[in-house]
Amino acid sequence: MSWQIIQQSLPMFQKGFILTLQMSALGILGAIILGLMCSLCQYFKIPVLKQIVGAYIELSRNTPLLIQLFFIYYGLPGIGLKLSAYTCGIIGLIFLGGSYMAEGFSGGFDGIPNSQIESGKAIGLSQGQLTRYVVFPQGFALSIPALAANIIFLIKETSIFTVIAIPELTNTALDLIGLYYHTNEYLLVLVVGYAIILIPLSIILTWLERRIRYGTFGD
Amino acid sequence: MTELLRVEHLNKAYGEVPVLQDISFTVNTGEVQVVLGPSGSGKSTLIRCLNGLEPYQSGTIYFQGQKVDPTPKNWQLLRQKIGMVFQSYDLFPNLNIMDNITLGPIKVQKQSKATAQKEALRLLDTVGLADYTAKFPRELSGGQKQRIAIVRALALHPDFMLFDEVTASLDPEMVRGVLEIMANLAKQKMTMIVVTHEMNFAQQIADNVLFLDDGHILESTPGKDFFTNPQTDRAKEFLQSMDF
Numbered sequence: 001m002s003w004q005i006i007q008q009s010l011p012m013f014q015k016g017f018i019l020t021l022q023m024s025a026l027g028i029l030g031a032i033i034l035g036l037m038c039s040l041c042q043y044f045k046i047p048v049l050k051q052i053v054g055a056y057i058e059l060s061r062n063t064p065l066l067i068q069l070f071f072i073y074y075g076l077p078g079i080g081l082k083l084s085a086y087t088c089g090i091i092g093l094i095f096l097g098g099s100y101m102a103e104g105f106s107g108g109f110d111g112i113p114n115s116q117i118e119s120g121k122a123i124g125l126s127q128g129q130l131t132r133y134v135v136f137p138q139g140f141a142l143s144i145p146a147l148a149a150n151i152i153f154l155i156k157e158t159s160i161f162t163v164i165a166i167p168e169l170t171n172t173a174l175d176l177i178g179l180y181y182h183t184n185e186y187l188l189v190l191v192v193g194y195a196i197i198l199i200p201l202s203i204i205l206t207w208l209e210r211r212i213r214y215g216t217f218g219d
Numbered sequence: 220m221t222e223l224l225r226v227e228h229l230n231k232a233y234g235e236v237p238v239l240q241d242i243s244f245t246v247n248t249g250e251v252q253v254v255l256g257p258s259g260s261g262k263s264t265l266i267r268c269l270n271g272l273e274p275y276q277s278g279t280i281y282f283q284g285q286k287v288d289p290t291p292k293n294w295q296l297l298r299q300k301i302g303m304v305f306q307s308y309d310l311f312p313n314l315n316i317m318d319n320i321t322l323g324p325i326k327v328q329k330q331s332k333a334t335a336q337k338e339a340l341r342l343l344d345t346v347g348l349a350d351y352t353a354k355f356p357r358e359l360s361g362g363q364k365q366r367i368a369i370v371r372a373l374a375l376h377p378d379f380m381l382f383d384e385v386t387a388s389l390d391p392e393m394v395r396g397v398l399e400i401m402a403n404l405a406k407q408k409m410t411m412i413v414v415t416h417e418m419n420f421a422q423q424i425a426d427n428v429l430f431l432d433d434g435h436i437l438e439s440t441p442g443k444d445f446f447t448n449p450q451t452d453r454a455k456e457f458l459q460s461m462d463f
Contacts, residue, residue, distance in 0.1 A: 129327070
């Protein structure tokens with residue numbers, strides 16, 4: 001194990017680190033938005049959209065991200081849609097994460113007692129008002145544990161981006177190993193790189209989860 | 220007395236199982252109608268039909284002489300005129316007491332925040348909870364929550380109130396406070412339909428009693444007579460079983 005080799009590789013890992021963070025952030029944000037919309041379609045049983053969402057969730061959850069990425073990166077140009085690897089990666093992450101987030105939100109919304117909905121209706125709230133003031137705040141608090149687990153999961157999934165040659169953390173490590181064969185050193189940096197992102201994030205998410213739960217339900 | 224609510228030949232079934240059969244009755248303005256009957260007789264289902272929380276298969280409800288068109292949109296508009304209080308209080312845990320009470324007036328009736336809060340404070344004062352505006356439901360006892368739930372319904376100034384076994388899940392010592400508030404409302408001539416198992420209370424406030432058994436109205440008797448001289452054997456049996 002040579003510290004010098006590690007030190008020399010750090011600038012390159014730093015770039016990969018930033019790219020992993022950036023793509024994770026965009027992908028997760030997109031997945032949360034897509035997931036929320038999907039779960040609302042399902043919660044309110046909106047005709048047609050509900051079926052489309054159902055099919056999307058099955059497709060997305062039951063195919064590997066690797067295959068989804070291949071499809072987007074190599075398949076879409078066949079119908080004239082040529083996107084950069086960077087864009088493909090984010091789209092892939094949103095496509096995969098959207099269904100997981102949708103299931104997370106749905107779990108939360110379904111956890112709201114029916115009596116809450118009825119007491120909201122009883123004071124004359126419209127469907128939209130009911131969603132905004134009762135269903136969403138409570139459902140969101142209930143779904144945080146699932147959403148937090150999905151966030152961690154999606155960040156780890158970005159390591160697959162290496163197959164479409166996006167120079168994120170894993171790709172950087174594999175590239176360096178291929179060039180210089182210092183496998184131990186580069187893998188160590190790789191592991192530390194993910195740990196630096198994931199461990200603090202995991203702690204923050206747990207803290208947030210408790211806070212939001214307490215703020216909403218008081219336990 | 221003017222007629223406020225009239226139900227004609229209401230039928231409701233869950234699948235094949237009938238829960239309400241040929242229900243007809245009238246409630247006049249200022250009247251307290253108490254609905255009694257054994258468990259499973261359809262009491263709760265009946266009053267839930269009256270604000271559209273339960274759909275019914277046939278029959279007609281007239282509200283202030285107008286036939287109610289039972290569409291979701293129409294029920295949503297009507298519900299602000301119908302206060303309902305549930306057995307399990309169902310305050311919104313994510314909102315403080317003031318917001319629980321003013322949500323309807325501000326969002327549904329488009330009152331100004333100041334007006335709604337002023338009225339909420341006045342109502343809270345009448346139930347002895349004026350100091351609780353900033354608290355959350357979790358910080359309150361069951362009895363306090365139920366008093367807030369009553370205030371939340373009253374804040375919309377409904378034309379009548381539905382009470383669905385509102386003391387059934389309260390500790391005995393909490394029950395009295397809630398019943399007193401309801402008795403006060405009755406004194407102020409609030410029109411009320413009350414499902415309850417509190418027989419003494421029922422006798423005290425009922426202008427009329429609807430006695431339900433197995434989805435039928437077996438009798439509709441003035442309150443002063445029902446408890447002393449019920450018309451049907453089934454009602455006699457029921458009163459005896461309630462140790463009354």
